[in-house]
Amino acid sequence: MDLDIVRTFVVAADTGRFQEAAVELAVTQQAVSKRIAALERNLGVRLFTRTARGAELTIDGQAFLPHARELLRVAERAVTSVRPGRRPLRVDVIASRGAASGLMRGFHRAYPEIALDVVWLFDIETAIAAIRSGEIDASFRAVAAPGRPLPEDIESVRVLDEPLQLLTGPAHALADARSVPLARLAGHRIWMPGIVPGTEWAAYYDDLVDEFGLTIEATGPNFGSDALLDTIADTPALATFMGRHTRLVWPADHGLRRIPVTDPTPVYPHSLLWHRDSPHPALATLRAHLAATAAGPGAAGTWTPGWVNPRD
Structure with a gap:
């Protein structure tokens, strides 16, 4: 799928007018119309309805919009991960003095050449939103809490009891x-x-x-x-x-x-969460390091709630 066409669709949906989308994208209005028409042919549905007020999304357009945004986010994460001077690996550790912070200090000692940004987010909803937007690459959390299954695009592995x-x-x-x-x-x-x-x-x-x-x-x-x-x-x-x-x-x-x-x-079950399409090259290194060094004490004689995800 042509990402320029997908980007044109998202901008047109946000502005509500093909002319305003053309100005924002620095192309002609005719180019915007052609791109939208090509996308509609590709998908086999109408995405916009022309009205006196501009261009309004159809039901199919509304359904496609969040997926189009996600395509653009994935593409941006992919480009950022390999661009010269790429950004550090960003990981949420909840608190500066907790176990997750200690795990990341151990990772930094083992791989000092990997640039890190460590952040402290509040709850699991905030952390998942930051992972999905590309704001962070991973988070340490206890999952999954009652009634809160992880989204399908978020993966996790239990790394420390x-x-x-x-x-x-x-x-x-x-x-x-x-x-x-x-x-x-x-x-x-x-x-x-x-x-x-x-x-x-x-x-x-x-x-x-x-x-x-x-x-x-x-x-x-x-x-x-x-x-x-x-x-x-x-x-x-x-x-x-x-x-x-x-x-x-x-x-x-x-x-x-x-x-x-x-x-x-x-035992408090710490899991690492990440986006299944995360392209950051250091994330695989972090996961391998945790698998080798942060094993929990084992299930014998310990207790966790029944909703906690099992050991992988």
Whole structure:
């Protein structure tokens, strides 16, 4: 399919007038009409209806428009990936101190010659939209959340099962435990102000609460990790969950404890998401690196929600 003709169709659909499309494309109106006619012959349908107000999309034109936009986006990604001075590989890691950020630091140490842009997006919908638009090349997420199957053009692979640990202050009732069975946490207050309803991590913790009878509180504003650590250190009745690979530093006098959770160990499932037509040459290198270095601890003795995609 001729991409110049597809681009002409998209511009004509956006402007609503062949004359305005001709001006934007720097061609004659006759050229626009010929391109649209050629596309209609190729597809075997009418795409526009001429009216006094200009050119309006038919039902077939409306159906074809999102696919035409996607064709142009794929073409742009393909050109960008091989153009001299091509852009860096862009990857969303959710948070700067989390496990995904550590995975990308490991990738950079292994392949320092590959230029990277690391970004922090909020939720899985935002990340998927950025992947589909070409804004980013990949994202680390837990997939697929309830009722949110991935779009057909988005692929994923589960790359890391991160065990959760219990973080307590020195005066907490479990502070001296070498490990704690998950069932024993029932009745203890677990404070996680960073849980936002509707996100994939909220879905994960909702299922954890439902299955094991836990009490997780997300009340109060989220002032960040430093405020969370201060509160946990000073409040004997509170604890929080933290991923084993989360990198945090706190004052020595906080006396905080990171305690493994067992029987079973809840693990947060990190998957890598990317567009199936992504042409960035470094993406395959990243996937191979993660497959070789970021294997999870295995399914024995661990727990994830039933909606999480299986290990590949």
